[in-house]
């Protein structure tokens with residue numbers, strides 16, 4: 001589950017990790033209000049930041065620094081409601097519905113901090129780099145040694161000596177070392193307490209000292225990306241409320257209401273499959289047969305007739321779909337139950353696109369009989385490959401017709 005930058009920063013703040021002063025704004029009036037308050041409190045400027053669930057906003061024109069209240073209003077009216085395109089949104093972009101208005105910081109250095117799960121080691125890895133403010137994926141590809149890592153033992157958590165090691169690698173001044181260690185320990189606490197899957201501070205900045213000493217240089221999280229493990233959300237009711245449905249694909253939101261595992265893809269053959277492994281194999285074999293899947297859909301092991309109808313409804317709401325490929329292994333879900341479900345759904349929903357099935361498992365003979373006697377034009381494949389080829393051919397015929 002993804003959340004917005006302003007929400008992530010509130011969590012950081014609550015855990016004692018320093019972030020700039022600022023507030024979220026849903027309208028232009030709110031944005032100007034927040035900017036006015038920050039400037040009155042002595043901020044030397046404000047930064048207007050688009051809140052969307054994607055990075056790269058700076059390059060896309062979604063982050064602007066204003067020195068006056070007039071400029072702040074100007075930028076807020078430009079960014080609010082814009083269709084922001086970044087390398088993470090795809091060409092259609094994402095509509096900006098909220099802004100974060102923050103006091104500006106006098107940036108001295110832009111650094112990077114991140115925590116991810118290393119699946120191979122089955123441990124969290126804490127990363128730090130002096131190459132902050134740019135895409136870390138690019139740094140990793142071009143100069144992997146610029147990223148410093150420590151592996152965290154889950155039994156003891158991030159140790160202060162490990163945080164110190166990273167702080168040294170960042171080339172911080174002696175006065176910055178201890179605050180940096182506290183900062184990193186705070187991030188680690190946030191990660192573990194929220195059951196996060198990713199926490200990134202990019203940029204993690206040091207500010208230009210305003211006094212005669214380097215002592216008043218501060219450390220701040222200027223940006224924050226925090227994502228949570230969906231499977232752990234049952235024990236975080238307060239975090240679940242941070243979900244912003246407007247940022248998610250509408251069909252995926254609909255599917256999640258029915259506990260269907262659905263992910264929309266770009267192809268034109270809709271897949272209805274039980275079991276994630278079979279779903280992956282089905283997408284592969286469609287590609288192999290020269291087609292391309294419109295989605296990943298796992299209806300689950302114990303799907304019933306209603307669930308199949310729900311699944312159909314979601315699949316057919318995608319205007320790209322030219323054929324439906326149903327690939328079911330009848331185990332807990334018996335094939336005759338599935339066949340009844342498919343016939344009912346096809347009748348109730350007046351399905352217009354061709355349906356190709358490949359069925360195996362318990363009561364498969366009975367299932368085939370139900371389909372054959374339904375009077376509806378189902379195609380049944382002998383094998384998985386045969387069915388995939390039939391589905392690809394059906395989609396091509398349909399595409400030509402339209």
Ligand code: GDP
Pocket residue numbers: 047049054055056057058059063065103104105106107110133134202203222223224
């Ligand atoms: P992202 O592009 O989506 O990762 O958004 P960020 O929050 O990282 O902002 C992009 C860039 O804008 C940062 O790397 C900074 O260089 C710049 N930026 C953000 N906030 C401030 C600020 O308060 N002052 C200044 N001078 N630059 C800022």
Ligand code: MN
Pocket residue numbers: 055056202203223
């Ligand atoms: Mn960033």
